[in-house]
Amino acid sequence: MSLRPPPLPVLPYRKPTRGRDYWILDxxxxxxxxxxxxxxxxxxxxxxxxxxxxxxxxxxxxxxLEPAELxxxxxLVRKATGAPKIWAEKPAGGGTFNHNCVQVVGAGECEPRxxxxxxxxxxxxxxxxLNPLVPKDYGTSFYRQQLAGGSxxxxxxxxxxxxxxxxxxxxxxxxxxxVEDVRVPHKANRLLLYSANLIHTATGYCGTTLExxxxxxxxxxxx
Numbered sequence: 001m002s003l004r005p006p007p008l009p010v011l012p013y014r015k016p017t018r019g020r021d022y023w024i025l026d027x028x029x030x031x032x033x034x035x036x037x038x039x040x041x042x043x044x045x046x047x048x049x050x051x052x053x054x055x056x057x058x059x060x061x062x063x064x065l066e067p068a069e070l071x072x073x074x075x076l077v078r079k080a081t082g083a084p085k086i087w088a089e090k091p092a093g094g095g096t097f098n099h100n101c102v103q104v105v106g107a108g109e110c111e112p113r114x115x116x117x118x119x120x121x122x123x124x125x126x127x128x129x130l131n132p133l134v135p136k137d138y139g140t141s142f143y144r145q146q147l148a149g150g151s152x153x154x155x156x157x158x159x160x161x162x163x164x165x166x167x168x169x170x171x172x173x174x175x176x177x178x179v180e181d182v183r184v185p186h187k188a189n190r191l192l193l194y195s196a197n198l199i200h201t202a203t204g205y206c207g208t209t210l211e212x213x214x215x216x217x218x219x220x221x222x223x
Contacts, residue, residue: 008145008168008177011154011199016142016182022194023080024184028073028128032189035065035217036130039102040210050109057205058105064128064217065100073128073219077193081124083223089121097121099220102130105205106213112204114143114178116157116164117196122220125196131207131215132188138206138214139186143199146179155181157197164199186214196220 016022029035045061048054065073077086088099117125127140145153161167183203184192194200207213 007148008153008170008173010147011145011167012156012158013144013152013154014156016155016194016198021198022142022182022184022192025076025080025191025193026187027189028076028191029069029189030072032130035069036132036215039064039104039130039215042102045104048109057110058103058213059210060098060101060103062098062102063100064102070100073126073191074221076191077124077126077221080193081223083124086124086221086223088220089222091121097220098218100217102215102217104210104213104215105202106207106209107205110202110205112141112201114164114199114201116167116199117220119157119159119162119197121222122196123223124193124221125200126191126193126219126221128191128217128219129186129188129215130217131211131213133212134186134188134206134214136185136187137183138202138204139184140192140194141180141184141201141203142182142194143178143201144181145199146176152179155199156195157199 045059048056091097144155147153157167165171205214
């Protein structure tokens, strides 16, 4: 007789609502093509899966935006959220923190991976879409729990837990433990800003060359 794993804890739920839990800011950069061309010309990429035995996919490098560009984006973030101050937290004990990081992930390099970002490192997270060639269905999705019998659970991590692994008590969950709740379409030069404790993931990945793959810049701010 097979032993079933114990049921996962049920998280609190709050329907992701635009203007409260997430914000869509379009036409963010004055010259997005210059940023994209600068990223395409980079030769200092760090390789993830499937190129190297890493848990994260594709390619990444930092910084994505130059100081003036980042300051412009941060002004928009403060205005949208009402936060008087935002900043990039430094991880305890050092280590790499992928704030203002450009990520390039193609078809077959990763599947949607519902997760939350660390509450100890950020209150808000954001993704800036940099490739105008990517179809709209390769944006970002918010997920919620799908419980036994098909009933639905929650979508956010709250104190005392810091991330989804903490809240669920395990890193290994069944693939059908989450279901898509809200999808935000991909659009070039769109910044999707959201509360970092919400379960989210890239909706999908596409492309086979550097020019075709899903290229984004990601940000993590405390407030």
